[in-house]
Amino acid sequence: MNPYDILGITPDAGDEAVRKAYLERVKRFPPERAPHRFAAISEAYQALKDEAGRLQYECFNTKTGVASPMEAVVQHFAWGQRPAPPDFETLKRKLRACAGR
Amino acid sequence: MKRRKNKGQKGGHSVAAVLSPECQAQEHLTAGRFRQAVDAFKALYKKNAPDYKAQLQAAYEGLYKQRLQKGMTQEAAMILDQLEKLAGDRPCAESIRLQLKRQEFAKAAETAATFMRGMNALPAKDIMLAADALVVAFDDLPQPSGLPEAINGELDRIHAALKSMGQQNNGCALDLIKPIGLRSPFGNWKWLIKGLSAFYAAEDDRALVAFAKIDAGSAAAAFAEPYARLLAGDLGNDATAKDAAFVEEVCCAAGFDVLAPVIARADYLWRVQRFRDAYDHLHGRVEGFPSIKSGIERTLTELFYNSCLEMPFDQSQKYLRHLSQSAFSFSASDPIKQLWAQRSLALHTENHSLDDEIILELWEKFLSVHHQFHGDGQKIRALVYRRLGDLFAQVIPDDSPFAFFSIFKRRERATFRNPELAERCYEKSLKADPGAKNTQMALIDFYEKNGQTAKVNKMLDQLIKQFPDEKEVLFKAGNRCLERKALLKGLNYLEQALALDPMDAKVREGFIVACIRAAHAYAQKAEIDKCRALLPRALAVSDAISEDMNRSHGFLYARWSAFELLCHHEAEAAALWEKAIAHQPAGKMTLHFFYWIAARYYGVDHRLLKENEALIQSTLKGPAKAGIAGDLAETLLYFRSLPQAYKFVLRHRKLIHGFMKRSVQEQMSCLEAKAILTYALSNHYYSPDIASLCVRNRLKSDPNDAYFRYQRYLMHQDDARLLPGLKAAMDELTTILKLSREQQEAMVTAEVQKQIQALKSGQDQARHRADPFGSMDLDDEEHDDMEDDELTEAVLRSMIDNLSPPRSSSREGRNSRTKGGRRKKSSSSGPRQMELF
Numbered sequence: 001m002n003p004y005d006i007l008g009i010t011p012d013a014g015d016e017a018v019r020k021a022y023l024e025r026v027k028r029f030p031p032e033r034a035p036h037r038f039a040a041i042s043e044a045y046q047a048l049k050d051e052a053g054r055l056q057y058e059c060f061n062t063k064t065g066v067a068s069p070m071e072a073v074v075q076h077f078a079w080g081q082r083p084a085p086p087d088f089e090t091l092k093r094k095l096r097a098c099a100g101r
Numbered sequence: 102m103k104r105r106k107n108k109g110q111k112g113g114h115s116v117a118a119v120l121s122p123e124c125q126a127q128e129h130l131t132a133g134r135f136r137q138a139v140d141a142f143k144a145l146y147k148k149n150a151p152d153y154k155a156q157l158q159a160a161y162e163g164l165y166k167q168r169l170q171k172g173m174t175q176e177a178a179m180i181l182d183q184l185e186k187l188a189g190d191r192p193c194a195e196s197i198r199l200q201l202k203r204q205e206f207a208k209a210a211e212t213a214a215t216f217m218r219g220m221n222a223l224p225a226k227d228i229m230l231a232a233d234a235l236v237v238a239f240d241d242l243p244q245p246s247g248l249p250e251a252i253n254g255e256l257d258r259i260h261a262a263l264k265s266m267g268q269q270n271n272g273c274a275l276d277l278i279k280p281i282g283l284r285s286p287f288g289n290w291k292w293l294i295k296g297l298s299a300f301y302a303a304e305d306d307r308a309l310v311a312f313a314k315i316d317a318g319s320a321a322a323a324f325a326e327p328y329a330r331l332l333a334g335d336l337g338n339d340a341t342a343k344d345a346a347f348v349e350e351v352c353c354a355a356g357f358d359v360l361a362p363v364i365a366r367a368d369y370l371w372r373v374q375r376f377r378d379a380y381d382h383l384h385g386r387v388e389g390f391p392s393i394k395s396g397i398e399r400t401l402t403e404l405f406y407n408s409c410l411e412m413p414f415d416q417s418q419k420y421l422r423h424l425s426q427s428a429f430s431f432s433a434s435d436p437i438k439q440l441w442a443q444r445s446l447a448l449h450t451e452n453h454s455l456d457d458e459i460i461l462e463l464w465e466k467f468l469s470v471h472h473q474f475h476g477d478g479q480k481i482r483a484l485v486y487r488r489l490g491d492l493f494a495q496v497i498p499d500d501s502p503f504a505f506f507s508i509f510k511r512r513e514r515a516t517f518r519n520p521e522l523a524e525r526c527y528e529k530s531l532k533a534d535p536g537a538k539n540t541q542m543a544l545i546d547f548y549e550k551n552g553q554t555a556k557v558n559k560m561l562d563q564l565i566k567q568f569p570d571e572k573e574v575l576f577k578a579g580n581r582c583l584e585r586k587a588l589l590k591g592l593n594y595l596e597q598a599l600a601l602d603p604m605d606a607k608v609r610e611g612f613i614v615a616c617i618r619a620a621h622a623y624a625q626k627a628e629i630d631k632c633r634a635l636l637p638r639a640l641a642v643s644d645a646i647s648e649d650m651n652r653s654h655g656f657l658y659a660r661w662s663a664f665e666l667l668c669h670h671e672a673e674a675a676a677l678w679e680k681a682i683a684h685q686p687a688g689k690m691t692l693h694f695f696y697w698i699a700a701r702y703y704g705v706d707h708r709l710l711k712e713n714e715a716l717i718q719s720t721l722k723g724p725a726k727a728g729i730a731g732d733l734a735e736t737l738l739y740f741r742s743l744p745q746a747y748k749f750v751l752r753h754r755k756l757i758h759g760f761m762k763r764s765v766q767e768q769m770s771c772l773e774a775k776a777i778l779t780y781a782l783s784n785h786y787y788s789p790d791i792a793s794l795c796v797r798n799r800l801k802s803d804p805n806d807a808y809f810r811y812q813r814y815l816m817h818q819d820d821a822r823l824l825p826g827l828k829a830a831m832d833e834l835t836t837i838l839k840l841s842r843e844q845q846e847a848m849v850t851a852e853v854q855k856q857i858q859a860l861k862s863g864q865d866q867a868r869h870r871a872d873p874f875g876s877m878d879l880d881d882e883e884h885d886d887m888e889d890d891e892l893t894e895a896v897l898r899s900m901i902d903n904l905s906p907p908r909s910s911s912r913e914g915r916n917s918r919t920k921g922g923r924r925k926k927s928s929s930s931g932p933r934q935m936e937l938f
Contacts, residue, residue, distance in 0.1 A: 001400050002395065002399045002400045002403055004395035004399065005395050005396065005397075005399070005400065009395065010394060010395050011393065011394060011395060051480075052484075055480055055481060055484050056484065058393075059444065059467075059481065059484060059485060059488075060448070060488065061403070061407070062407055062410045062448055062452075063403070063407060064403055064404045064407045064408050064411070065400055065403050065404065065407075066400055066404055067404075068368055068371050068372065068404075069364050069367045069368040069371055069379070069383070069401060069404065070336060070348060070351070070352075070364065070365075070368040072364075072397055072400040072401050072404060073351065073352050073355050073357055073360075073364055073397065074331060074334060074335075074336070074351075074355070075400065076355070076357075076396075076397045076400065077331055077354075077355035077356065078334060080356075082300075082301055082302070082303045082356075083301075083355065083356025084269055084301070084356075085266050085267065085269055085271070085297065085301050086267065086353075086358075087267050087268075088263070088264050088266075088267025088268065089267070090267075091263060091266065091267045092237075092239055092263075092267075094324065094350075094353075095236070095237050095263075095320060095324055096201075096204070096206065096237045098320045098321075098323035098324045099201045099233050099234065099236075099237040099320035099323075100201045100202045100204060101170075101202075101320075101323055
């Protein structure tokens with residue numbers, strides 16, 4: 001996944017905002033509890049921590065970040081905010097569809 | 102003779118022909134061939150109804166579900182009639198399934214309520230089905246339902262809980278389901294509500310546990326599956342994971358409801374390698390794709406625009422052509438698309454080492470698109486040109502078979518990939534960002550390697566003025582001064598650099614080396630006081646306990662002793678030699694060997710070194726010892742690139758060679774054997790007989806030593822008589838890889854992986870040569886007719902058309918083997934050596 005979303009920032013974030021987001025994420029995913037996530041956060045921070053790094057990333061990054069469109073969904077779900085539950089009518093419609101299978 | 106045709110029989114049918122009708126029927130049932138199973142059991146049922154009733158029912162049920170799954174409700178209804186006839190008086194719960202499939206939820210609930218009234222006699226799966234029908238009926242539930250009071254109460258709770266969930270009130274939903282028992286007909290629904298609550302509260306482990314408790318085959322299980330797979334982080338690779346409807350559900354569960362159908366289709370197209378179609382499907386349907394912001398659109402953009410950099414050349418070319426067409430056609434005016442497409446083109450061209458002018462042209466086009474979109478972009482300009490400068494300034498290693506004869510030409514100019522373009526790009530980068538220290542340092546490096554010393558000096562003077570307190574700049578300037586023999590100025594710069602970062606090992610070593618060189622120069626001029634003033638400064642920053650020949654106290658005292666001898670101060674020299682020896686660990690001979698060569702190299706009269714000479718002679722003529730041979734190998738490797746020292750060693754070559762050859766037959770430790778092998782394989786002291794003996798002897802004491810097994814493998818590769826077959830080679834490499842991982846031999850692991858890859862690609866190429874049309878190209882069916890379309894952007898056409906197949910260029914990664922397959926003799930292994938002498 002792209003490093004901006006791993007840190008939860010936008011590409012126009014400044015050094016200070018990047019650092020703040022990094023520290024917040026590290027607090028949420030410490031290395032002893034979530035080593036893989038911590039590694040991804042550190043990698044993202046290393047890439048974006050200063051303006052030179054961010055420009056370098058914008059111009060020369062060659063990594064795809066994910067292997068397929070579906071993996072993009074799975075990764076964004078894993079790193080992003082949890083969505084709100086569907087409203088009752090949607091829930092009802094979906095449950096009925098499942099029962100009819 | 103005429104061959105008999107056997108059209109009707111396929112595969113297993115010939116076997117089935119000899120089976121009894123009962124076995125055949127059972128086989129159809131087990132294999133899910135329900136139509137055949139029904140026919141077979143029907144025949145058996147006619148003969149013996151009681152014995153085959155259950156199997157016939159099972160076959161009908163299977164067929165019924167199969168038809169329902171395919172949406173053939175009419176046929177399913179007919180099969181259900183048959184099932185009901187077979188069941189006789191007992192009602193068949195499967196009718197609920199049919200009603201649910203027909204979306205007759207009220208009717209299904211009514212049937213379910215009938216079943217629930219006599220639920221004690223029902224099998225569990227029927228209760229589960231009835232409960233599902235009652236829940237999904239919601240407001241369509243007939244009133245009064247006629248359900249037992251307890252069941253009605255639980256059903257109300259489930260409905261209320263689901264409503265609460267829809268109102269984002271998970272706490273209330275959990276409170277509502279608390280009284281429902283785990284053995285209740287609505288147990289699955291209780292787990293579903295618990296699981297969903299945990300899912301939306303981001304308590305993933307709890308959600309997974311709850312989802313796992315739901316019985317398979319229930320509506321609740323079907324609803325929970327996309328959530329559970331999403332939490333697992335892997336959709337798996339089964340049929341469900343490939344089902345577009347399911348993928349859509351997963352997207353919805355992840356909160357991407359709007360994108361769900363588009364992503365599901367694009368994912369399918371991506372999986373079948375129709376990359377261009379996948380791109381087209383997303384483009385136009387996903388707002389903000391491609392994107393330079395964050396979010397899933399950005400991730401999808403990076404996937405679609407960077408994936409071509411990992412594709413095979415032909416495929417990536419087709420794909421890039423498509424991206425460019427999409428970005429630069431007359432109707433297209435999306436600058437973000439143009440920016441991404443141009444960037445991918447430039448990176449792809451660079452990756453495949455195509456023509457340097459084209460690479461430059463493509464990056465300049467990228468800068469122009471960037472400028473149109475973002476306006477002033479001096480920093481981007483500086484960055485791009487710096488990258489191009491580094492790319493064109495790559496040094497091409499000398500693979501010529503005569504390279505061996507130039508081992509002492511240390512000042513020889515390097516061969517660059519494209520020195521003119523490299524210089525031009527660095528200059529353009531500095532024009533865009535004149536204060537870029539790293540670019541200036543890179544340009545100085547380039548000038549240094551290119552032998553343009555005047556330019557180096559001029560730039561360094563400028564750099565020192567610009568960055569008087571930068572460690573790297575001072576270090577570089579110091580080293581440059583040493584090369585120009587401006588020893589004191591160099592020392593001054595290095596001392597300043599060291600003061601800025603006393604812990605930097607590289608700077609410390611640079612300073613020590615500068616002190617030694619200056620001290621040697623003073624000793625040669627008989628200015629021993631100045632020499633004596635310098636060496637304590639080096640000692641102050643060197644290591645007391647170390648075997649490094651530049652940085653350790655022992656070797657520094659030995660050098661100082663040699664300088665004293667150079668000025669004929671024998672007593673001082675003897676005292677310093679005593680100090681040096683005090684730093685040598687017991688049993689080691691490295692310092693003696695070092696003194697033997699270094700003193701001669703510094704120009705000490707051999708008459709002053711009689712004692713040392715006698716000790717060396719007696720050692721080399723005496724009994725062989727692998728430890729001493731290891732020390733000797735290390736010392737010889739340290740001095741190998743100094744012509745004067747090398748000439749001195751050559752005079753004793755026979756003696757050294759004999760000692761080494763005898764020693765490798767003794768018991769050796771791994772480190773000793775490695776030092777000796779490095780010596781024997783080095784360009785300067787190349788001795789295949791010693792190398793071979795060393796490997797053989799080492800493997801005798803430890804047959805599983807990964808390093809030496811790999812060396813043996815390479816030796817066999819060098820000798821055609823010993824060349825193993827492809828399979829044997831692959832087996833041996835696989836074993837070495839396993840051993841090297843166990844023994845944490847990182848370099849051997851990396852080398853062996855490369856060798857395995859090379860062997861595999863060799864096999865693939867051989868297979869492809871044998872069957873050039875054997876592989877099917879799945880790529881982009883819809884786009885096959887687009888290949889000849891003309892590109893509308895003239896500049897782009899010229900760029901794309903100029904793309905030629907990748908060179909098998911020597912610019913790309915080289916391994917240690919020459920074209921003929923022979924291993925290059927190592928010239929860089931062994932102890933480090935700074936520009937000391």
